[in-house]
Amino acid sequence: MTYQFDFGWLIDSLPVLLKGIRITVQLILIGAVFGVALGIACAWVRALGPKWLKPVVATYVELIRNTPFLIQLFFIFFGLPSLGIRMSELTAANLAMIVNLGAYSCEIIRAGIQATPRGQFEAGASLAMTPFQTFWHVVLVPALQRIWPALSSQIVIVMLGSAVVSQIAAEDLTFAANFIQSRNFRAFETYFVSTLIYLALAILLRQLLAGLGWMLFPRKASR
Amino acid sequence: MTEFSFWDILRNLLLAARWTVVLSLVSFTGGGIVGAALLFLRIGGRRGMQFLSRGYIQLFQGTPLLMQLFLAFFGLGLFGIDVPAWLAACVALILWTAAFLAEIWRGCVESIAKGQWEASASLGMGYLQQMRYVILPQALKVAVPPTVGFSVQVVKGTALTSIIGFVELSKAGSIVTNATFQPFTVYGLVALIYFALCWPLSKSSQLLERKLNVAHRNH
Amino acid sequence: MSLIAITEVKKRFGDNEVLKGISIDIAPGEVVAIIGKSGSGKSTLLRCINGLETIDEGSIVVAGAQFLPDEVHLKALRLKVGMIFQQFNLFPHLTAGGNVMLSQMVVKKTPKKDAEAVARKMLDRVGLAHKFDALPDELSGGQQQRVAIARALAMQPIALLCDEITSALDPELVAEVLAVVKELAAEGMTLVMVTHEMRFARDVCSRVVFMHQGRVHEIGAPEEVFSNPRTPELRQFLGVQ
Numbered sequence A: 001m002t003y004q005f006d007f008g009w010l011i012d013s014l015p016v017l018l019k020g021i022r023i024t025v026q027l028i029l030i031g032a033v034f035g036v037a038l039g040i041a042c043a044w045v046r047a048l049g050p051k052w053l054k055p056v057v058a059t060y061v062e063l064i065r066n067t068p069f070l071i072q073l074f075f076i077f078f079g080l081p082s083l084g085i086r087m088s089e090l091t092a093a094n095l096a097m098i099v100n101l102g103a104y105s106c107e108i109i110r111a112g113i114q115a116t117p118r119g120q121f122e123a124g125a126s127l128a129m130t131p132f133q134t135f136w137h138v139v140l141v142p143a144l145q146r147i148w149p150a151l152s153s154q155i156v157i158v159m160l161g162s163a164v165v166s167q168i169a170a171e172d173l174t175f176a177a178n179f180i181q182s183r184n185f186r187a188f189e190t191y192f193v194s195t196l197i198y199l200a201l202a203i204l205l206r207q208l209l210a211g212l213g214w215m216l217f218p219r220k221a222s223r
Numbered sequence B: 001m002t003e004f005s006f007w008d009i010l011r012n013l014l015l016a017a018r019w020t021v022v023l024s025l026v027s028f029t030g031g032g033i034v035g036a037a038l039l040f041l042r043i044g045g046r047r048g049m050q051f052l053s054r055g056y057i058q059l060f061q062g063t064p065l066l067m068q069l070f071l072a073f074f075g076l077g078l079f080g081i082d083v084p085a086w087l088a089a090c091v092a093l094i095l096w097t098a099a100f101l102a103e104i105w106r107g108c109v110e111s112i113a114k115g116q117w118e119a120s121a122s123l124g125m126g127y128l129q130q131m132r133y134v135i136l137p138q139a140l141k142v143a144v145p146p147t148v149g150f151s152v153q154v155v156k157g158t159a160l161t162s163i164i165g166f167v168e169l170s171k172a173g174s175i176v177t178n179a180t181f182q183p184f185t186v187y188g189l190v191a192l193i194y195f196a197l198c199w200p201l202s203k204s205s206q207l208l209e210r211k212l213n214v215a216h217r218n219h
Numbered sequence C: 001m002s003l004i005a006i007t008e009v010k011k012r013f014g015d016n017e018v019l020k021g022i023s024i025d026i027a028p029g030e031v032v033a034i035i036g037k038s039g040s041g042k043s044t045l046l047r048c049i050n051g052l053e054t055i056d057e058g059s060i061v062v063a064g065a066q067f068l069p070d071e072v073h074l075k076a077l078r079l080k081v082g083m084i085f086q087q088f089n090l091f092p093h094l095t096a097g098g099n100v101m102l103s104q105m106v107v108k109k110t111p112k113k114d115a116e117a118v119a120r121k122m123l124d125r126v127g128l129a130h131k132f133d134a135l136p137d138e139l140s141g142g143q144q145q146r147v148a149i150a151r152a153l154a155m156q157p158i159a160l161l162c163d164e165i166t167s168a169l170d171p172e173l174v175a176e177v178l179a180v181v182k183e184l185a186a187e188g189m190t191l192v193m194v195t196h197e198m199r200f201a202r203d204v205c206s207r208v209v210f211m212h213q214g215r216v217h218e219i220g221a222p223e224e225v226f227s228n229p230r231t232p233e234l235r236q237f238l239g240v241q
């Protein structure tokens, strides 16, 4: 192989890369917060919610989990405007991530809730709490604690999956890499560097989530 | 411009979906073989090998599949070959699938009680014999549901190969959209076809899982 | 000459020295009981003899062959000494017969037909000829443990190591397993067993080893050890004053 590797472009491209990193980080932070919130809401519906809403949520979860994120993104960005719903690239990217993570975290949290001993619901009821109060105070926190590692992995997966939002021209890290390699004609090196950045982001995010779990659930799991 | 009827759209998409299926099968089979090799190194190989395979798994699980596709596409190109998109797609998807399957299977092997290793060792079996006759037959049963479950991720993962120019279902969706200006219908249909491919796999994974749990509880 | 020569064996787990220089010589045909408090290192010693743990110092020689932690020596060692575990550890995916046949076929390369004949003979020896096709799940604990004994015997070991083989059994099932062991002893098999069955140790064993804090604290014939314990630790362990 006679190819000469060249990383000289890196310095000039740094601002573009940094902007891309910023957008990717912003996307996953917003996506994670609202995605998990949506997941909790859906898990509540499936556990205790109104009867008519359950099949709706179940369909949503199955649809999202069995179609590629890329297509969900295209549907939101290219398809919804036909219905008069228009949004910016970034909004569409964020919405797609929230909708996607919402479905996965719903399933994960639901598994955590199902592992809750029945007695917990009954104990809550016997203390005259409403089902919603029992859910919120007695069931949810231990359930989240139980599934925190799985939820964290899923958030990292969504972050890595967000690389495709460059396809609707949302200016994330991959978009930056595409832009840079179209100027420097060093496609391999450019993608190599951005892959390493993604790896670093994934490791950081994992640490961050572990720390967050440690803060949210200070006491050791009771089971 | 020629008019596209609904049926024209659907026919075009279904024809392209064949390539999604083929690519999924190739990735899953190839990934299974590479993944099995990784698994053996990961749990029984020399220290250095264990370290390498662990690094491999973390690398592929910690970076976007899209980047892996780009690197395969442009990386193979460095060797002076004109890389067709399907080749880069197969290579990247196989390597990616292997990392995940190896990790899933490691969990299954580790779920086998330590006593099984000890009993077979005390009977004089070597590592490969223990794996072949004692551990894998038990681990395999546990591994079926999560493996089938992961095949869904593989099918969905093939969608990304459209970005490096492989014409499968997603790419066909973009092409047809550009020709028809009906993104809502086209991407809706694309999503439904993916759903039709993935949902049976998801469901059977769940059913298998439940069956396994019931079988375990009866013991 | 001794069949199993254990000389100054030391074993550490991190900072925790579990065996602090153990020396025991076991002659062919001897039946040795190892007794002692929980955590005194009894299991660790047996596992070292079978090569399931590596030793840090000292040597273990079985029938003239030194124990070295490489695949060839380990296999040679394990062909000479079989091991029976507290939790049976039968292979759940194989029938009783399959359990007894497997290692003959894959380790000794015995043809299937011969392996099956041996398996039938060994299962008959432990009184389970009629359970050849039963899966471990379909057997009682006592029956499973007897299959485990048959499985070890099928390898024709010159010694058997038994680690609390009746501890996981319901009381009414203990006798059937001990009866099998007693018969083996009578046939001249060399046995090293960790046990809490003091009556059995007294009646069947030729020597009793009392381990305490990783050392051989007392050793001797059962009459001597049980009726005339010399150290306060053994006296306390036996509950006599």
Ligand SMILES: Nc1ncnc2c1ncn2[C@@H]1O[C@H](COP(=O)(O)OP(=O)(O)OP(=O)(O)O)[C@@H](O)[C@H]1O
Pocket: C013, C016, C018, C036, C037, C038, C039, C040, C041, C042, C043, C044, C045
């Ligand atoms: N794999 C291991 N790693 C670390 N420590 C161990 C390990 N195996 C045993 N130990 C320690 O070695 C000591 C002796 O254990 P061992 O199992 O030999 O005791 P034992 O005499 O068989 O007790 P018991 O009657 O409870 O079976 C214990 O303190 C135990 O904690």
Ligand SMILES: [Mg+2]
Pocket: C042, C043, C044, C163, C164
């Ligand atoms: Mg023990």
